[in-house]
Amino acid sequence: MLICIPNVLTKAQVKDIRQLIDAAEWVDGRVTAGVQSAEAKRNTQLPEDSPAARKAQQLVSLAVGNNPVFLAAALPQKVFPPLFNRYVVGDQFGAHVDNAIRSVKNSPERIRTDLSCTLFLTEPEDYDGGELVIETLFGAQEVKLEAGDLVLYPASSLHSVSEVTRGARISSFFWLQSMVRDDGERTLLFDLDQSIQALVAEKGHKDPEVIRLTGIYHNLIRRWAEGA
Ligand SMILES: O=C(O)CCC(=O)C(=O)O
Numbered sequence: 001m002l003i004c005i006p007n008v009l010t011k012a013q014v015k016d017i018r019q020l021i022d023a024a025e026w027v028d029g030r031v032t033a034g035v036q037s038a039e040a041k042r043n044t045q046l047p048e049d050s051p052a053a054r055k056a057q058q059l060v061s062l063a064v065g066n067n068p069v070f071l072a073a074a075l076p077q078k079v080f081p082p083l084f085n086r087y088v089v090g091d092q093f094g095a096h097v098d099n100a101i102r103s104v105k106n107s108p109e110r111i112r113t114d115l116s117c118t119l120f121l122t123e124p125e126d127y128d129g130g131e132l133v134i135e136t137l138f139g140a141q142e143v144k145l146e147a148g149d150l151v152l153y154p155a156s157s158l159h160s161v162s163e164v165t166r167g168a169r170i171s172s173f174f175w176l177q178s179m180v181r182d183d184g185e186r187t188l189l190f191d192l193d194q195s196i197q198a199l200v201a202e203k204g205h206k207d208p209e210v211i212r213l214t215g216i217y218h219n220l221i222r223r224w225a226e227g228a
């Protein structure tokens, strides 16, 4: 499932994060790339343990952790501390698939990357190019969202970032391990959750069908979730 989630950050939060990270020191983005993707990657990143990155990481983690659509779609078990990247004119990231396992710096924690996320921190009118192009079963999807919006997509997808030809594209990106590893099962759970929410709005929490469907949702989670 590929899903765009609007307003994960308010414009004021985007401004605060941009102030923090714009003033920091950026390094070659190949520091977190695998062997194949390093060849394809031309951008810069904030070092993961720089003070600015740590503060900005906290703000992004808090916002995604409080977003009900993100939680329902991702069913996160372990979330990689968000990273920050910047593509200036001429930068791009060629086609690649993200590494399957990522180690968290200075920690024994390892995360299986089930889902990849990009949280846009630049308004689309402020740069040309820089689309995130994700291959799906239904063809390539080009994603370029407003600042504060996030795209969540299976980390198994081939994806690329087109060359930036004007301005600069600054984003946060990260991966997560989901409680439900299988994308098809996770998508069914998300669809069921969203239908239950719509039914609750119409009929209330005491409606017998709402109660039964909520039970089915939890019993499917019980069947499919791992390591929770
Ligand atoms: O910048 C993006 O939107 C995606 C970055 C990416 O694909 C990566 O770092 O693996």
Ligand SMILES: [Fe+2]
Binding pocket: 096, 097, 098, 116, 159
């Ligand atoms: Fe990637």
